[in-house]
Amino acid sequence: MTRPPLSDEQREALLSSLPQRAGVYQFVDTDEAVVYVGKARNLRHRVRSYFGAPSDPRPFVGWLPALLSDIRVIVCRNEREALLLERELIARLRPRYNVDLQDDKNFFVLCLSRHPFPRLSLERLHPRGGSPARMRDLQCFGPYPSAEAARELLRFLQRAFGLRVCSDRQFTSRTRPCLRAGIGRCLAPCTGTLALPTYAERVREAQEFLRGRGDGLLRALQERMWRESERENFEEAARLRDRLRLVERSLARQQVVDPAGGDADVLGIHREGGGGALLWLRVRAGRAADVTRHFFEDAPLPTWELVRRHLLDRAAAGLDAARRWLIPGEALEGAEAGEEVDALSTLLSEQAGQPIEVHTPRRGPGASMLELARENAAQAFRQRLATTSARRDRLRRLQARLFLRSPPRRIECFDLAVFQGAAAVGAMAVLRDGQPAPAEYRRFRIRAARCDSDVDMLQEVLRRRLRRARSGELPLPDLLLVDGGVQQLNAARQVVAELGLDGLSLAALAKGGAGAGRHRVTRERVFLPGRKNPIRLRPESDELFLLSRIRDEAHRFAGAYHRALRRAATLKSGLEEIPGVGPTLRRRLLLRFGSLRRVRQAPAEELARVPGVTVQLAKRIARFLGGAAFDLP
Incomplete structure (x- = not known):
């Protein structure tokens, strides 16, 4: 089946939808062949670099705009996972333009020799498996994405564990410690003064660390970093911070997905209203081997019913499936699904003609695999929205449901946040073509309105926003949505009439009560001007998804601004008002205890241990913040 190449508009929308995450990308031609x-370390930046004015000299790069019908991506947790998955896909798919099937310049491993005093070394492996004979006697860890990262890691391991890096010939001929031993980077086993069990223990620690089980060392580095920071030795703290980041970046887990090294088919689910994606992540021998995507649109069924039907169809299709299927537990929640979960494995096994075990892990490696599959399902659906008419169809359905004059390409929603009359704020969230536009969000501090009146505060926010639209400074929305019911809608209508913007479409979104029976869902209600009864939207509809999405964004944005103002006010009313506590002591106290709450909970004797805090001042701080002033000498 031949597909048309992507238009410039489709390609730009697809590139904008790519995540800024590590992963693997696949270019698909008009014949649907990879x-x-x-x-890529950053999928969006890397894929975008192929278009526009590419500096890549390879001939096929210039052909891409006329060649591509799709760009598929698989999100990985780090660059090492992406490297391994890339090699797996190249070996299996044999893409036309991967001529060299990867050179060996970035395929590095760290090795320990099989010797009573093992040597730590950096080696290169050929991607086609043509490794030299000497590699058979080495225990290898990796691969690592770049030579720089691998060499930095090698130097770090020398500092952390003191393992030797000299050749066996140098080891047997040396009688005096080398320069590395003098600077603390080698335990000097060549001198014969080091006990074999001591060195073996260091080797065991290094092996555990290289297998990704170095949490203890990471915690120790973090504690040292904070300790140096408290002593105001910021240069050493910065060096420790850089080393900590290096270890976290380079020492990701050895396996791509499953540390147990087994086979599994992992289902990722992403749903937005009536549309969504089901994505299968195929894990073979502990590594991600491939993904399979299935899309649905305008589906009225609940998620659990969609998943159940898809599982039965997949089992009956006789695909090359693993015996272990991982399914998100929340996707099977519901009365009817709950009754069938225990029997689901048996039912699928009968359909497939082979044993199938269904698991719904909540934690551990299985939950991590489910999260990775979910992220990929969400990314696949975002790309589909960017290259098809599904996004425009959503807006047309919302237009028809709310009786609007045109599709609401720009929707603005307003919400308020206040607590006991303090730090009252408003917020505006924006949906542009059905997608959040965070750069256009706005927040408002309530200046004149009474903080005990939601109507007054909402009207103040709307006046400030719509006056700028009336002057031409900002565009008018196609739909103005307020969080609330009839009272909030009437308040908005009054402001719109006051400013002479009678053509502006208004709506209010209010939460309703729980549904009856086993389908207990919250029925959202939409109030429109001039309409007595509210419109009740179907729970799984695209229209409700769009409205609730922007409502939740406005609520989140208002809440975040409100909490930030309250934290600032709390801090100001805390340490800043204590006599004798200036900026330097405030910084030391917060560095030592981490937060104002912990300073408040600390006894006076702990406060007195902070440099610059006297016994009398410690008592004053504890008394001022409400802490207990312990008896101090």
Whole structure:
């Protein structure tokens, strides 16, 4: 089946939808064949670099705009996972433009020799498996994405564990410690003064660390970093911070997905109203091997019913499936689904003609695999929205449901946040073509309105926003949505009439009560001007998804601003008002205890241990913040 190439508009929308995450990208031609596979630390930046004015000299790069019908991506947790998955896909798909099937310049491993005093070394492995014979006697860890990262890690391991890096010939011929031993980077086993069990223990610790089980060392580095920071030795703290980041970046887990090294099919689910994606992540020998995507649109069924039907269809299709299927537990929640969960494995096994075990892990490696599959399902659906008419169809359905004059390409929603009359704020969230536009969000501090009146505060926020639209400074929305019911809608109508903007479409979104029976869902209600009865939207509809999405964004944005103002006010009313506590002591106290709450909970004797805090001042701080002033000498 031949597909048309992406238009410039579709390609730009697809590129904008790519995540800024590590992963693997696949270029698909008009015959739906994968022609190129690559990996990236940042998928959006890397894929975008192929278009516009590319500096890549390879001939096929210039052909891409007329060649591509799709760009598929698989999100990975780090660059190492992307490297391994890229090699797996190249070996299996044999893409036309991956001519060299990867050179060996970035395929590095760290090795420990099989010797009574093992040597730590950095080696290169050939991607086609043509490794030299000497590699058979080495215990290898990796691969690592770049030579720089691997060499930095090698130097770090020398500092952390003191393992030797000299050749066996140098080891047997040396009688005096080398320079590395003098600077603390080697335990000097060549001198014969080091006991074999001591060195073996260091080797065991290094092996655990290289297998990704170095949490203890990471915690120790973090504690040292904070300790140096408290002593105001910021240069050493910065060096420790850089080393900590290096370890976290380079020492990701050895396996791509499953540390147990087994086979599994992992289902990721992403749903937005009536549309969504089901994505299967195929894990073979502990590594991600491939993904399979299934999309649905305008589906009235609940998620659990969609998943159940899809599982039965997949089992009956006789695909090359693993025996272990991982399914998100929340996707099977519901009365009818709950009754069938225990029997689901048996039912699928009968359909497939082979044993199938269904698991719904909540924690551990299984939950991590489910999260990775969910992220990929969400990304696949975002890309589909960017290259199809599904996004425009959503807006047309919302237009028809709310009796609007045109599709609401720009929707603005307003919400308020206040607590006991303090730090009253408003917020505006924006949906543009059905997608959040955070750069256009706005927040408002309530200046004149009474903080005990939601109507007054909402009207103040709307006046400030719509006056700027009336003057031409900001665009008018196609739909103005307020969080609330009839009272909030009437308040908005009054402001719109006052400013002479009678053509502006208004709506209010209010939460209703729980549904009856086993389908206990919250029925949202939409109030429109001039309409007595509210419109009740179907729970799984695209229209409700769009409205509730922007309502939740406005609520989140208002809440975040409100909490930030309250924290600032709390801090100001705390340490800043204590006599004798200036900026330097405030910084030391917060560095030592981490937060104002912990300073408040600390006894006076702990406060007195902070440099610059006297016994009398410690008592004053504890008394001022409400803490207990312990008896101090």
